[in-house]
Each structure stands twice: as structure tokens, then as C-alpha cells.
Amino acid sequence: MLELRHLRTLQAIDDAGSLVEASERLHVTQSALSHQLKDLEHRLGLELIVRRTRPVRFTTAGSRLLALARQILPLVKKTETELKRLSAGDSGRLHIAIECHSCFQWLMPALDRFREDWPEVELDLSAAFGFEPLTALTRGDLDMVVTSDPVDDPAVCYLPLFRYELVLAVARDSEWAARRFIEPGALAEQTLITYPVERERLDVFTAFLDPAGVAPGSVRTAELTPMMVQLVAAGRGVAALPNWALTEYLDLGLVKSVRLGEEGVWRTLYAAVRQGDQTVPFIQDFMETAEALCFKNLSGIRRVNLSA
Amino acid sequence: MLELRHLRTLQAIDDAGSLVEASERLHVTQSALSHQLKDLEHRLGLELIVRRTRPVRFTTAGSRLLALARQILPLVKKTETELKRLSAGDSGRLHIAIECHSCFQWLMPALDRFREDWPEVELDLSAAFGFEPLTALTRGDLDMVVTSDPVDDPAVCYLPLFRYELVLAVARDSEWAARRFIEPGALAEQTLITYPVERERLDVFTAFLDPAGVAPGSVRTAELTPMMVQLVAAGRGVAALPNWALTEYLDLGLVKSVRLGEEGVWRTLYAAVRQGDQTVPFIQDFMETAEALCFKNLSGIRRVNLSA
DNA sequence: GCTCCAACATGAGAGATCCTCATATTAAAG
DNA sequence: CTTTAATATGAGGATCTCTCATGTTGGAGC
Incomplete structure (x- = not known):
């Protein structure tokens, strides 16, 4: 039901302050975020963010989810990086020219x-x-x-x-x-x-x-x-x-x-x-x-x- | 990429000891878990569990993910329950007869x-x-x-x-x-x-x-x-x-x-x-x-x- | 008050995803 | 060496989740 995708979205919205800006950061369309958020809100039976303010304001429920996102997304990210290191070996070469x-x-x-x-x-x-x-x-x-x-x-x-x-x-x-x-x-x-x-x-x-x-x-x-x-x-x-x-x-x-x-x-x-x-x-x-x-x-x- | 679904699967496999039993607990087919796991392993470029033992054994990478699952799934679950309480009101009646x-x-x-x-x-x-x-x-x-x-x-x-x-x-x-x-x-x-x-x-x-x-x-x-x-x-x-x-x-x-x-x-x-x-x-x-x-x-x- | 603009919402449809069904393969036990 | 339980695999369909195109809304400026 609840998925990391939703948490990532909420975090991005909080960071960005609007759906438009958040959608750019996540490399999806604004429409996608609007649908996703609406669907989540519908399934929870709760409003998560108040859209008519700028920056958008989180409701109580939204804040609760945001707190969860801030708590677990860094842990997920850390694990993912560790696994990437495990997979390809942690060594390699990156010679960059500008x-x-x-x-x-x-x-x-x-x-x-x-x-x-x-x-x-x-x-x-x-x-x-x-x-x-x-x-x-x-x-x-x-x-x-x-x-x-x-x-x-x-x-x-x-x-x-x-x-x-x-x-x-x-x-x-x-x-x-x-x-x-x-x-x-x-x-x-x-x-x-x-x-x-x-x-x-x-x-x-x-x-x-x-x-x-x-x-x-x-x-x-x-x-x-x-x-x-x-x-x-x-x-x-x-x-x-x-x-x-x-x-x-x-x-x-x-x-x-x-x-x-x-x-x-x-x-x-x-x-x-x-x-x-x-x-x-x-x-x-x-x-x-x-x-x-x-x-x-x-x-x-x-x-x-x-x-x- | 990594999603809660994967963590739930790994946790269930650990609890159950086999894909078959885990799939029953999760109310999906064994095939679904096999595909899901294979896909995840493929994308990570890592083996996560060793299947030929009973109960199945987790690899280093698998254990790492399992640890993540055990760490964050309870938090997610707790938040979900809180939100459910928020949504329908936390009161109601449950009169049970056996x-x-x-x-x-x-x-x-x-x-x-x-x-x-x-x-x-x-x-x-x-x-x-x-x-x-x-x-x-x-x-x-x-x-x-x-x-x-x-x-x-x-x-x-x-x-x-x-x-x-x-x-x-x-x-x-x-x-x-x-x-x-x-x-x-x-x-x-x-x-x-x-x-x-x-x-x-x-x-x-x-x-x-x-x-x-x-x-x-x-x-x-x-x-x-x-x-x-x-x-x-x-x-x-x-x-x-x-x-x-x-x-x-x-x-x-x-x-x-x-x-x-x-x-x-x-x-x-x-x-x-x-x-x-x-x-x-x-x-x-x-x-x-x-x-x-x-x-x-x-x-x-x-x-x-x-x-x- | 009206227009314009930026942000958000919505409906339809394409594409991707994920699951199931049916069946094959494999490993271990008898 | 069969038998059986577990896992793997391929195909196909249901579902999901995007994008595209367009509609709606709220607020700033005239």
C-alpha cells in the first residue's frame, strides 16, 4: 500500500515547496505527482497537503508521513549505496576532464x-x-x-x-x-x-x-x-x-x-x-x-x- | 528502484524459511516471489539468498537488506496504523460473537x-x-x-x-x-x-x-x-x-x-x-x-x- | 472587477510493471 | 533411482503508473 515512492514524493514536495518544482527534481511530470498524491490521499481517506498556499503546507497526516520519510529514506539510501559497492566491487576509476x-x-x-x-x-x-x-x-x-x-x-x-x-x-x-x-x-x-x-x-x-x-x-x-x-x-x-x-x-x-x-x-x-x-x-x-x-x-x- | 515490497518479501522469506511459505504469508504465488527476487537480484547484480539450503540462507547483501527491512518496516507499519486512526476516527465498535x-x-x-x-x-x-x-x-x-x-x-x-x-x-x-x-x-x-x-x-x-x-x-x-x-x-x-x-x-x-x-x-x-x-x-x-x-x-x- | 499567469487537477490512453497460470527444472529424501 | 517438495521460467493478462493534452483555480497586477 504505502510505498517508498510516496515518501520520496512527499519529501521532494517539502523540499521544493510546490508540486511543479518537486516533479522536476524527481524527473517526472507534474501530472504524475498530482495523480499519485491524489490517489494516496484517497486511499488513506486523508488530505496530506494543502495546495492553495505557497509553499504548500502539510496537514497533520502529511507531516506524519513526511517525518517517516525523513527518518527512513536516508537509511534506504545508505543501504542502496552499500549494495552498489558490493555489487560492482568498490573500486574503479573516474578520470574526469572539463x-x-x-x-x-x-x-x-x-x-x-x-x-x-x-x-x-x-x-x-x-x-x-x-x-x-x-x-x-x-x-x-x-x-x-x-x-x-x-x-x-x-x-x-x-x-x-x-x-x-x-x-x-x-x-x-x-x-x-x-x-x-x-x-x-x-x-x-x-x-x-x-x-x-x-x-x-x-x-x-x-x-x-x-x-x-x-x-x-x-x-x-x-x-x-x-x-x-x-x-x-x-x-x-x-x-x-x-x-x-x-x-x-x-x-x-x-x-x-x-x-x-x-x-x-x-x-x-x-x-x-x-x-x-x-x-x-x-x-x-x-x-x-x-x-x-x-x-x-x-x-x-x-x-x-x-x-x- | 528498491521498494518496500522487496523488503517485505525478504522479511517474509526470513520468517518463513522458504519462498513457498513466504508466498502464502504474503498472499501471493510462489512464482511472484521468485520473479520479484530474481528481478531484484538482477538489478542489484547481487545474489541475495542461497536457495539450495533449507531454510534458505541470506548472503551478505541479503542480510544487509534484511536488516534494513527489520529496521524500517515496523516504523512504516506504525505510521500506517496512526494514519488509519486519523482517517476514520479512532473510535468505533467491535462486538464479536463466536x-x-x-x-x-x-x-x-x-x-x-x-x-x-x-x-x-x-x-x-x-x-x-x-x-x-x-x-x-x-x-x-x-x-x-x-x-x-x-x-x-x-x-x-x-x-x-x-x-x-x-x-x-x-x-x-x-x-x-x-x-x-x-x-x-x-x-x-x-x-x-x-x-x-x-x-x-x-x-x-x-x-x-x-x-x-x-x-x-x-x-x-x-x-x-x-x-x-x-x-x-x-x-x-x-x-x-x-x-x-x-x-x-x-x-x-x-x-x-x-x-x-x-x-x-x-x-x-x-x-x-x-x-x-x-x-x-x-x-x-x-x-x-x-x-x-x-x-x-x-x-x-x-x-x-x-x-x- | 477583470485579465493574465502560474500552479494544480483531470481524463484518456500508452507503456511498463507485476502477478498468475502452467510447466520445467532441481535437489534431497526414501 | 524414483518420488516429492521446492524453486525457476515463459507467456499472457490485469493492473498500475506514467505522459499528454487540456481544464480549472487562485492570486497579482492593471
Whole structure:
């Protein structure tokens, strides 16, 4: 009758504050949760949550179930992890390469957390510059590549992490700072600061400037996000960066961010693994850990749409 | 992925010692458990129990899951009971009548246990002699009748408790004591000791003697099981009683039991409730409690076949 | 008060799941 | 080496649980 599914749902609703948000976290539709909850309430003959408030409020019965969920779900999760370790052996290798410098920000905490659960898995992290990471992945030199450019290849499986917006960092006193968005043409007179990688890997070109046939006034490179922010703040140019990578600098008031085009440029960040590896227990666990930490720590990111 | 269903299955297998017995306790087929277990083992990539031993042995992984089951299932159960109490109100009435004297034996502990969970339910227990209990049930004077004679009535719902064998208690030194079974004809010369109720309510007549057209030499009555056993032990006659009601006297060596006919006379004990009442939370809970206690304390009883 | 928007509800139908039935296989006991 | 009790397996059907499409509702803003 009562099943873990129901407890997971209630916990997610509590964490999220609404059915819509909870359904995204659980990777099901809002309709599914609505049906499931209604069915449970019907069978219990009790109302569990009051929907017309925001965030939703739990009734006495709902709270009781929620308490049960909070009590037993961690135990279940712990046992599941233990069993996964037992099944595939607790050892293995996870060599990760990132194409996106900023990813260090969330990857480091994720790796720390992961190491606790899988102490025997050999971890390694490298930046994928100066070589073709997907080749290294299929060849077996790497086990995971974090990228926002999925390439159609039957040997590679792309596991989505989150969607983010590519925004333009501009100086605080720049005349663009107050604009809601800017058009590609505006960059023709500007200095664009980018990471030192090939143009084809830079979304600001592939998704914004190139389609409009615009080239920036000049381009200069910087290795690390803080360096780019310093240059932008000093009025030496503008830089296209993921919105979540800019949050801390925006909060500090160093720079401002402006949308690229009316709709904005949205990208999805993926973890690419070898086809088949998506079922390896510790890979699945890593993805769960990473996703949870990202949505906890990064602001402005969105969940990947199911149908995508 | 992992669900409470799996934990309940593992717990039942541990309690029962085999898939067959566990499947009966869970009211599903053996096939269902086999499939379920195999599927779980497959998805975990781990063997959970070793089947070729009796009782089955749990592997490390199986034990881990079993420990989880023993830890969280009681918590779940407790919460479910609480919610049931919340839903239908925690009060109500359960007036029970028994047609079978011996039933006091298991009914008393069941009522004690039940009272702990449902303190607000008004309990009453009476013997259904000298009046028609089913009429009292449909009229609302009673809420449950414990009987082994289901009568086809759309207003009444029969909830099976267990199957038992009606056996003949004979004196220890009687010449029948060593027989595997006796034929109806043998009773023609004997004194039969029965409860003081109408012939039609006595299974020994309806299911054994009457079909063979035999009447016992003489009939005398006794009110209580211990009295009947005393008379039988003293060589004053024989008595047909449920096998489970005789267990303690057999163990004491007071009397012996003999099967009635080659196949034995098997009966099912039911709890009759008003149609619709079978969904009342505290009635369901009472049935679960009673069933669990019966199979724990009574020996020689069987589970009711699903297809019956 | 009216419109709009976001959140939740609902009905129908597809797909997955889980169970049962019938039967095969296996292991242990006689 | 049979016999029997337990477990395994394959097929098929009932049920469940999603998704899709659309309806309804409550509250913020004009």
C-alpha cells in the first residue's frame, strides 16, 4: 500500500515547496505527482497537503508521513549505496576532464562528497585543453568529459546535468549595465575576453555572434574566470560566461551581467561517458551527487526538460 | 528502484524459511516471489539468498537488506496504523460473537493486542448460542461473527482466518489411539461428546456422520473444551474438536487424536462482517493481528488457499 | 472587477510493471 | 533411482503508473 515512492514524493514536495518544482527534481511530470498524491490521499481517506498556499503546507497526516520519510529514506539510501559497492566491487576509476574552466567551482565539492562514499574509486580531474577529450574518452584515457557541446557519437552517452544561461559580463559603470539584453551587432566595436580555446568551442561565437555574422572588435584571452572578471571590471572588455559562474562577482558588485539577445543563450551542461558506463553504479552515484550539489549551490540554473 | 515490497518479501522469506511459505504469508504465488527476487537480484547484480539450503540462507547483501527491512518496516507499519486512526476516527465498535468455544484461546490474545492499537474502539465478546448470530450481525447488534459455516448472503462478507482439521479426541489407552484414521461407522457404537448446540452446527455431523448415514451410539454434551477432554480421557466417550484446540492436551498426554476418514475433515474458520465493513480500517487491522497471532500460536493450521 | 499567469487537477490512453497460470527444472529424501 | 517438495521460467493478462493534452483555480497586477 504505502510505498517508498510516496515518501520520496512527499519529501521532494517539502523540499521544493510546490508540486511543479518537486516533479522536476524527481524527473517526472507534474501530472504524475498530482495523480499519485491524489490517489494516496484517497486511499488513506486523508488530505496530506494543502495546495492553495505557497509553499504548500502539510496537514497533520502529511507531516506524519513526511517525518517517516525523513527518518527512513536516508537509511534506504545508505543501504542502496552499500549494495552498489558490493555489487560492482568498490573500486574503479573516474578520470574526469572539463572543457569549461568555471566547472571547478561545483566539481570540487562534488568530488569531495563522492570520495566519502567511494573511497576506493581512483579520482582524477584535468582540464581538456590542447587535446580532443572525446577521443581520449572513447580510447579509455578518460572516463568522463564535462561539456556543453554534445556530439552525435554512438560510443558516447551524454548525461545532462543542468541548463544555464550564457550571459555577458560588463563593467559596472558601462552604458550596457542597465540594458535588459544586447544584440550581436553591439559587440562589433568591443573587446571580447574569452578562454584560450578554439573559436568553435566558444558558445558566444557558435550560438550568438556567428549566426548574426558579427565579429567582435578584438579578442583577448584569459585563463581563469577571476582574471576575466578583473579585466571586465577594469573596462578592458566584456566576457561571455555562464550565469552561475558570475554569481559571486555580481554579488560583490564587481561587474554586471547582460542577456545575450532577447531570449538569452541557453546551454545544457552534460557529463559525457562511454556508452554503457551510464549504468556503472559509482557513475550513477556521482551524477546524483553532482546534480544535487549543483542545484544546491549554483543559482540561475534550470533542470533539464524531460522531453529534451 | 528498491521498494518496500522487496523488503517485505525478504522479511517474509526470513520468517518463513522458504519462498513457498513466504508466498502464502504474503498472499501471493510462489512464482511472484521468485520473479520479484530474481528481478531484484538482477538489478542489484547481487545474489541475495542461497536457495539450495533449507531454510534458505541470506548472503551478505541479503542480510544487509534484511536488516534494513527489520529496521524500517515496523516504523512504516506504525505510521500506517496512526494514519488509519486519523482517517476514520479512532473510535468505533467491535462486538464479536463466536460460534466455536475453542476460539477463546486465540481470540483473547488477539483482542489484547488489538486494544493497544485501538484504545477507543469499544470491544465486546460473546458466545453465539441460543440465537441466530448472522441476523444479529446484519441487524447491527453484532459487528463480527467467528464461524466455520459461511452462508451465502449478499449482506455478509466472510473474511477467512485459517484452515484447520476436525479430529477425534480419544482416550490414550483406547484401541483407536494408534489408528491413522477412523471411518464414520465406527462411531455407531460410541458415545460422542459435543458442545451443547444444534446438530446442524456441529461439523462432525454435517461433514462426517450424516453423509455416511451414521448416528453415534449416544450423545452427551459439555460446555467447555477442558471438560470434554476430561471426559474423553476418562474413557466416557470421544469428541470431535479442532486440531489446534487439542494441542495442549495432546502434549500433556491426556488424550490422543485420530483423523476423521482417510482424507480428514478440513474446515475454514471465517470472520463474518457486514458487507462493506471489510474496508473499515480497524476491522482490517484486527484481521491482520488475529491472523498473525493464530499462525504464531496455533499448531496444525493452514493458510487459506488464494483461489478458494 | 477583470485579465493574465502560474500552479494544480483531470481524463484518456500508452507503456511498463507485476502477478498468475502452467510447466520445467532441481535437489534431497526414501 | 524414483518420488516429492521446492524453486525457476515463459507467456499472457490485469493492473498500475506514467505522459499528454487540456481544464480549472487562485492570486497579482492593471
